[in-house]
Amino acid sequence: MWDRASFRDAGPMKTAEERLSNPRTRTALRGVKILVAGYLTISVLTLVAVVFLRGNPAVVNDAVWIRGTIVVASAALMFSFAVRAARGSRGAYRRLRIVAAIMVVAIAVIIAVPGPFPLWMKIEQGGCGLLLLGALAAANRGHLRSAFAAK
Numbered sequence: 001m002w003d004r005a006s007f008r009d010a011g012p013m014k015t016a017e018e019r020l021s022n023p024r025t026r027t028a029l030r031g032v033k034i035l036v037a038g039y040l041t042i043s044v045l046t047l048v049a050v051v052f053l054r055g056n057p058a059v060v061n062d063a064v065w066i067r068g069t070i071v072v073a074s075a076a077l078m079f080s081f082a083v084r085a086a087r088g089s090r091g092a093y094r095r096l097r098i099v100a101a102i103m104v105v106a107i108a109v110i111i112a113v114p115g116p117f118p119l120w121m122k123i124e125q126g127g128c129g130l131l132l133l134g135a136l137a138a139a140n141r142g143h144l145r146s147a148f149a150a151k
Contacts, residue, residue: 020088025147028138029086032096035135036082039128040075046124047072063116071128074103082135085148093139093148100136104129 020026047068053060078099084092107129111122138144 017088020086020147022147024143026086028141028144029082032135032138032144033079033082033086035131035138036075036078036096036100039131039135040072040079042124042128042131043068043071043075046121059118059120061116061118064118064121067110067117067121067125071103071125074099075128078103078135085139090148090150093144097136097139100132100139104132104136107132 020029050060050064050068078096081092081096081099085096107125110117110125111129117125
């Protein structure tokens, strides 16, 4: 027969407050938020520049418009994930890691493959990629992963 003891896990799940009580965890999450905020800021400024330079087809083409819009949207999502992760959301932490990894790969492809993107955008994307690599490295360190591990 089944008894209640057989369904108990090793211990209660940690609350968001318990996961975030460690100063090292708070510092790491603050760093991730700052890096993602930098990515968002650069992305928004780039889209503003695209709007102002829209009359010059050598500098701003359809690919720049599409990529610029996608990057701002993904950066805004990532920032919301970072903020929610800093409040203790496991799901937001997981989504942050996944989207950051996808965007780093997409940026690497844009930089490496010849195509419709002008040099200035490849340079801008390289800067964004460096910020995301830093955020991704910090988010994937063992300490943060263990803080958000399901118990």
